[in-house]
Amino acid sequence: MKIDISQEDFGALAVCAIRYCHGRQTYMPNLIQDICKAHLKEFSDNDICVMLNDCERMNDYDYGSSTINKPGWLAWHEALKAEKERRDAENRA
Numbered sequence: 001m002k003i004d005i006s007q008e009d010f011g012a013l014a015v016c017a018i019r020y021c022h023g024r025q026t027y028m029p030n031l032i033q034d035i036c037k038a039h040l041k042e043f044s045d046n047d048i049c050v051m052l053n054d055c056e057r058m059n060d061y062d063y064g065s066s067t068i069n070k071p072g073w074l075a076w077h078e079a080l081k082a083e084k085e086r087r088d089a090e091n092r093a
Contacts, residue, residue: 007042007043007044008044010039010042010043011043011044011046011047012047014032014035014036014039014043014047014051015047015050015051015054017032017035017036018032018033018036018051018054018076019054020032021033022054022058022062023062023064024064024069025064025065025068025069029064029069029072029073030069030072033072033073033075033076033079036051036076037076037079040079040080040083041083043083045087048080048083048084048087049084051080052077052080052081052084055073055076055077055080056077058073
């Protein structure tokens, strides 16, 4: 089955899903992060900035378990930073 969704709606859905995961100590943060990482290039610049800003505002409580969830949040943050840097470099070229 294929679901058609606009890029704008997909970005909004992803931002909401990531925000839902803040503070959750379940499998959900890693699942949503993995789905979003696979589609980073499809998000708008604004979506990337919103998700990056949300990551930068998280505190230790929002990371959940330091051994289970925190590594995933840190990797997600790095993936967002790398995508933003890639786009910035592309725009400079």
